[in-house]
Amino acid sequence: MKPRQTNKSAAVDPLKMSRPLGAAMAFLGVDRTLPCFHGAQGCAAFGLVVMVRHFRESIPLQTTALDQIQTILGGYDNLEEALVTMRARARPKLIGVMTTGLTATKGEDMDGNYRLFAERHPEVLADTKIVFVDTPDFNGGFEDGFAQAVKAMIERLVQPTEVRAPKQINILAGSHLTPGDVEEIRDLVEGFGLDPIILPDLSTGMGGRQTDEFPATTLGGTPPERIAAMGSSAVTLAFGEHMRAPAAILELNAGVPYRLFRRLTGLEATDRLIKELMDISGREPPARIKRQREHLVDALLDSHFFLARKRIALALEPDLLYAYARLLRDLGCQVIAAVSPTPSPVLESTGAWTTMVGDLEDLETVASGADLILSNFHAKRTAERLGVPAMTVGLPSFDRLGAAHRVQVGYRGTRNVVFEIGNHFLELAEEHCRGEMREAAHAAA
Amino acid sequence: MLADKIQDVFNEPSCAVNAAKTNKERKKGCSRSLKPGAAAGGCAFDGAKITLQPITDVAHLVHGPIACEGNSWENRNTGTSGPTLYRRGFTTDMTELDIIHGGEKKLLAAIKEVILKHDPPAVFVYQTCVPALIGDDVEAVCEHAAKTLGRPVVAINVPGFVGSKSLGAKLAGEALVDHVVGTEEPVHTTSTDVNIIGEYNVVGEFNLVRPLLDKLGIRVAAMISGDGRYHDIARCHRSRVNMIVCSQAIVNVGRKMRERWGIPYFEGSFYGVRDTSDTLREMCRLLVERGGPTDLIPRCEALIAEEEARVERRLIPYRERLRGKRVLLNTGGVKSWSLVSALESAGLTVIGTSVKKTTRLDRDKLRERKGEEFHMWDDLKQRDMWNLLRNREADIMLSGARTQFIALKAKMPWMDVNQEKHLPYAGYDGLLIMVEEIDRLLSSPIWPQVWAPAPWDQPTTDEERRP
Numbered sequence: 066m067k068p069r070q071t072n073k074s075a076a077v078d079p080l081k082m083s084r085p086l087g088a089a090m091a092f093l094g095v096d097r098t099l100p101c102f103h104g105a106q107g108c109a110a111f112g113l114v115v116m117v118r119h120f121r122e123s124i125p126l127q128t129t130a131l132d133q134i135q136t137i138l139g140g141y142d143n144l145e146e147a148l149v150t151m152r153a154r155a156r157p158k159l160i161g162v163m164t165t166g167l168t169a170t171k172g173e174d175m176d177g178n179y180r181l182f183a184e185r186h187p188e189v190l191a192d193t194k195i196v197f198v199d200t201p202d203f204n205g206g207f208e209d210g211f212a213q214a215v216k217a218m219i220e221r222l223v224q225p226t227e228v229r230a231p232k233q234i235n236i237l238a239g240s241h242l243t244p245g246d247v248e249e250i251r252d253l254v255e256g257f258g259l260d261p262i263i264l265p266d267l268s269t270g271m272g273g274r275q276t277d278e279f280p281a282t283t284l285g286g287t288p289p290e291r292i293a294a295m296g297s298s299a300v301t302l303a304f305g306e307h308m309r310a311p312a313a314i315l316e317l318n319a320g321v322p323y324r325l326f327r328r329l330t331g332l333e334a335t336d337r338l339i340k341e342l343m344d345i346s347g348r349e350p351p352a353r354i355k356r357q358r359e360h361l362v363d364a365l366l367d368s369h370f371f372l373a374r375k376r377i378a379l380a381l382e383p384d385l386l387y388a389y390a391r392l393l394r395d396l397g398c399q400v401i402a403a404v405s406p407t408p409s410p411v412l413e414s415t416g417a418w419t420t421m422v423g424d425l426e427d428l429e430t431v432a433s434g435a436d437l438i439l440s441n442f443h444a445k446r447t448a449e450r451l452g453v454p455a456m457t458v459g460l461p462s463f464d465r466l467g468a469a470h471r472v473q474v475g476y477r478g479t480r481n482v483v484f485e486i487g488n489h490f491l492e493l494a495e496e497h498c499r500g501e502m503r504e505a506a507h508a509a510a
Numbered sequence: 511m512l513a514d515k516i517q518d519v520f521n522e523p524s525c526a527v528n529a530a531k532t533n534k535e536r537k538k539g540c541s542r543s544l545k546p547g548a549a550a551g552g553c554a555f556d557g558a559k560i561t562l563q564p565i566t567d568v569a570h571l572v573h574g575p576i577a578c579e580g581n582s583w584e585n586r587n588t589g590t591s592g593p594t595l596y597r598r599g600f601t602t603d604m605t606e607l608d609i610i611h612g613g614e615k616k617l618l619a620a621i622k623e624v625i626l627k628h629d630p631p632a633v634f635v636y637q638t639c640v641p642a643l644i645g646d647d648v649e650a651v652c653e654h655a656a657k658t659l660g661r662p663v664v665a666i667n668v669p670g671f672v673g674s675k676s677l678g679a680k681l682a683g684e685a686l687v688d689h690v691v692g693t694e695e696p697v698h699t700t701s702t703d704v705n706i707i708g709e710y711n712v713v714g715e716f717n718l719v720r721p722l723l724d725k726l727g728i729r730v731a732a733m734i735s736g737d738g739r740y741h742d743i744a745r746c747h748r749s750r751v752n753m754i755v756c757s758q759a760i761v762n763v764g765r766k767m768r769e770r771w772g773i774p775y776f777e778g779s780f781y782g783v784r785d786t787s788d789t790l791r792e793m794c795r796l797l798v799e800r801g802g803p804t805d806l807i808p809r810c811e812a813l814i815a816e817e818e819a820r821v822e823r824r825l826i827p828y829r830e831r832l833r834g835k836r837v838l839l840n841t842g843g844v845k846s847w848s849l850v851s852a853l854e855s856a857g858l859t860v861i862g863t864s865v866k867k868t869t870r871l872d873r874d875k876l877r878e879r880k881g882e883e884f885h886m887w888d889d890l891k892q893r894d895m896w897n898l899l900r901n902r903e904a905d906i907m908l909s910g911a912r913t914q915f916i917a918l919k920a921k922m923p924w925m926d927v928n929q930e931k932h933l934p935y936a937g938y939d940g941l942l943i944m945v946e947e948i949d950r951l952l953s954s955p956i957w958p959q960v961w962a963p964a965p966w967d968q969p970t971t972d973e974e975r976r977p
């Protein structure tokens with residue numbers, strides 16, 4: 066079913082976050098990297114606050130700080146100065162530059178800018194990788210920007226080769242995955258004796274590193290030289306529909322075939338990955354993964370009493386929306402509404418009663434009568450107005466400690482999610498039960 | 511024209527920094543040229559939004575692509591005693607087609623939708639970079655909307671690229687004075703009506719101050735802008751006295767209101783005992799001067815004596831516990847003088863403060879009282895904060911959320927004193943809350959645990975190796 070879209074002029078209580086911010090988050094998953102917004106300084110300041118409050122980490126994020134005159138005359142001079150300054154001050158291995166609505170409206174030629182910079186500053190490019198991403202705010206959203214940055218890094222950094230390392234596999238980890246999810250995927254893959262190159266790898270940088278040096282760049286994440294080596298991997302496993310284009314480019318440029326996993330939350334969804342890993346490695350899963358599957362099966366048995374036919378409304382970024390909508394269907398819940406900030410092919414198969422592209426005002430319209438809302442921090446007030454309980458997932462999760470470590474993929478992660486949602490309804494059932502007993506006691510007396 | 515307005519704002523005669531400049535310097539304005547690749551901080555739109563969003567019953571509509579509102583809404587925790595419309599995020603979410611065809615029609619339609627759905631007393635429309643670049647005339651759209659819809663629609667012309675956060679705050683203040691203040695007449699006034707300007711009621715902080723004013727019989731006619739209401743602000747030109755809290759940001763509002771409606775203003779602060787008392791004194795003195803009841807002054811002195819004695823009693827145990835603890839203060843300079851004296855009254859030592867946005871007057875006060883050894887940083891770099899904490903030259907940093915993780919990455923205590931804070935620190939009781947919070951954080955048992963090396967980094971003794 067095609068998603069619905071409202072025809073209104075004012076977005077109210079936006080669900081959408083900007084495309085360059087998505088690109089910036091992808092760069093945060095690369096080691097010793099400095100993301101930089103090409104735009105007015107406010108663009109970076111707002112994005113910085115979102116990332117700092119969500120991850121509860123020190124976040125490196127820079128800006129070319131354009132003013133109105135520089136915008137009109139062209140921002141190359143600022144861009145050049147910013148690149149030279151960042152390299153001198155922070156010594157990054159990689160600088161990722163995102164354009165914004167401002168520079169895209171003016172029509173900056175980023176390919177031309179790159180060539181000009183390479184000509185004028187070979188000394189910078191000698192020790193620093195530079196990746197430009199064209200991400201106008203007025204087109205697409207967070208997930209699109211993230212995917213573009215991953216694709217741009219692959220295009221700029223991966224070196225095609227004839228040599229194949231049979232045990233080495235690429236993991237493209239979409240923006241719907243938390244650092245905890247990425248860690249879980251690594252654990253599953255390594256359990257089969259495989260050597261994963263994960264791009265981007267938020268697990269090693271955004272999970273809470275303790276270091277002895279001032280964090281002027283990211284510390285942790287995929288090392289840029291490992292990105293270069295992705296061309297020699299046996300296969301690419303791409304997680305999330307928005308990782309399809311980056312995976313396809315990798316196949317096209319370096320001949321590494323890819324398998325796409327739209328979601329990794331759910332029993333069957335995880336089974337598919339495990340089957341794939343068994344095929345690639347020619348090995349049986351280790352005992353702990355087998356135990357994890359048993360525990361998930363047990364979790365489904367224990368919790369189905371509380372979950373079947375529950376009415377749930379969702380408002381999340383497309384691939385996270387899809388993962389939760391399909392999991393909830395697997396559990397027998399009725400997904401009465403699924404709202405996404407931006408279009409995506411996955412919206413056609415959420416299985417929700419209503420799927421739409423919209424904002425939290427739209428959620429408010431379609432979620433009345435829900436038993437539970439799953440959305441980000443901002444939907445708290447929406448839920449309050451509806452009198453429906455809400456659970457915070459996705460980005461931003463300002464009201465949750467450990468948002469980075471929430472694991473919602475694989476057998477273990479799915480088990481967590483099933484218990485979390487199940488416990489919510491179990492508590493309600495218990496409360497209801499106590500109420501009935503009080504009333505009965507009252508009537509008897 | 512926006513350019514003229516900016517020049518006008520740069521010429522603020524009541525600004526102490528500006529007054530000390532030569533003519534040539536003044537013309538250059540107060541926006542520092544930013545260094546690409548080494549800049550930090552918000553834009554003019556950010557500053558205007560901080561300044562005006564706390565007005566609780568207005569619909570704040572952002573005209574621009576999603577980044578400006580989508581990435582920033584609900585970032586600030588200002589309190590309300592009633593309406594909640596200000597918490598909702600309204601934006602035209604401009605798309606590629608809007609850029610090509612121009613966004614004016616969409617903006618007009620958006621204003622209509624917001625009024626139809628929410629019936630606010632007024633709509634504030636914020637102009638941002640992209641529509642400014644393609645030439646959307648926000649002022650004309652707002653004028654037209656106000657005329658046809660019969661509702662005040664105020665253009666806040668603050669595209670981010672015109673300058674800094676503080677410029678945006680000033681432009682927001684100008685918009686209020688030009689288009690809101692004085693557009694309605696109050697039904698009822700008293701001889702003790704005051705306006706509080708530049709107080710944002712973060713975490714409902716002003717609730718700790720309001721009871722003091724209530725006790726003295728002082729009526730707050732309008733709050734600009736924390737917990738403010740549109741009609742109160744539209745009618746606040748009949749108040750007797752204006753108090754300006756955050757002086758650098760919107761001193762222009764006070765000056766223009768004095769010029770147009772003859773309302774005297776004074777600058778005050780509600781942080782710390784001394785400043786709270788001074789502020790109450792000055793407010794009462796000015797009210798009496800303007801025809802308020804003369805017994806206000808003795809009643810005020812009695813209240814101050816009572817409150818100060820109460821706070822003093824409760825501070826004594828903290829002074830013992832906190833003596834010698836060193837504080838690194840990084841507020842961006844706002845209210846630093848107030849905070850320094852508040853912290854010292856609790857026995858803490860302030861090793862230095864950033865003075866980027868501090869007024870000259872405040873700087874002189876600091877220099878005079880603290881001597882040459884006291885650090886006053888014009889531009890304290892994150893790396894320097896990190897080093898000061900890492901080398902244990904300070905025991906705790908007080909700053910805003912953006913630098914929180916500089917302190918925590920250095921494994922040192924940190925307390926929020928900016929807009930995202932979770933506790934109120936204003937007034938006499940606010941000081942006690944702040945001191946308790948500092949003590950609570952400093953004495954957390956986690957510090958020695960997080961400083962201890964991991965088992966694999968510990969030197970093993972022969973004793974332990976033995977089976």
